[in-house]
Amino acid sequence: MPIRIGPVGRRARPLPSRAEQLRAILAVLDDAVAAQPEADRVVAACGEPGPARGVVARDCGVQMSVYHWLNQRPRTLYADGDLAESQDRAACLLAYHQWMLHQSLGLAFPSHSDARTEAARLWINGLGAPADGLRTLRDELRAQSVTDGGTAS
Numbered sequence: 001m002p003i004r005i006g007p008v009g010r011r012a013r014p015l016p017s018r019a020e021q022l023r024a025i026l027a028v029l030d031d032a033v034a035a036q037p038e039a040d041r042v043v044a045a046c047g048e049p050g051p052a053r054g055v056v057a058r059d060c061g062v063q064m065s066v067y068h069w070l071n072q073r074p075r076t077l078y079a080d081g082d083l084a085e086s087q088d089r090a091a092c093l094l095a096y097h098q099w100m101l102h103q104s105l106g107l108a109f110p111s112h113s114d115a116r117t118e119a120a121r122l123w124i125n126g127l128g129a130p131a132d133g134l135r136t137l138r139d140e141l142r143a144q145s146v147t148d149g150g151t152a153s
Contacts, residue, residue: 021079022145025087028073029138032094035070036134039063039097040126046104047124060105067098086141093134100127 016024042063045056071094079087107121 015080016078018081018083019145019148021077021083022141022148024077025074025079025083025090026138026141026145028070028077028094029090029134029141031073032067032070032090032097033135033138035063035066036097036127036131039067039101040131043100043104043124044126046108047121049122052108057105057109060101060108064098064101064105067094067101070094071098086137089137090134093130093137096130097127097134100130 038059042056042059046052046060071091074087074091074094077087104124107117107124110117110121
C-alpha cells in the first residue's frame with residue numbers, strides 16, 4: 001500500500017526547477033532594488049540636520065512596510081543547493097534594509113532626545129554597503145540565469 005502525504009486525493013506539487021527557483025529569487029531582488037532609491041532617500045532624510053519633518057516619518061513608515069513585505073517573500077520560496085544560500089543572503093540583506101529604516105526613524109523621532117542620539121542621527125546618510133550588496137547579489141544571480149540558459153528579464 002503506498003504512503004500518502006497530505007490530504008487524500010491531492011497530489012503534491014512538483015518541486016520547482018532550478019530555473020524557476022532562480023526566477024523567483026530574482027523577482028524578489030528586482031523589486032527590492034527598485035525600492036532602494038526611495039528607501040535610501042528616506043533614511044538619508046532621517047539624518048538631515050534640524051528637526052525631522054512629519055512627511056519623513058510617513059515616508060519611512062511606507063518604506064518599512066515595503067521592506068517588511070519584501071523580507072517575507074524569500075522565506076516563502078523553495079530553493080536548494082547554492083540557491084538556498086542566495087535566498088538566505090537575500091533575506092539577510094532585506095532584513096537589514098527593514099532594520100535600517102526602523103532605526104533611522106527611531107533616531108529621527110526619539111522618545112528621549114539627548115546629545116548622543118542627535119550625534120548618531122547626524123551620521124545617517126543612507127542604506128550604505130548592504131544596499132550595494134543587494135544589487136550585487138541580484139546582478140550575480142541575473143548573470144547566472146543567463147549562463148544557465150534562463151532569461152534575465
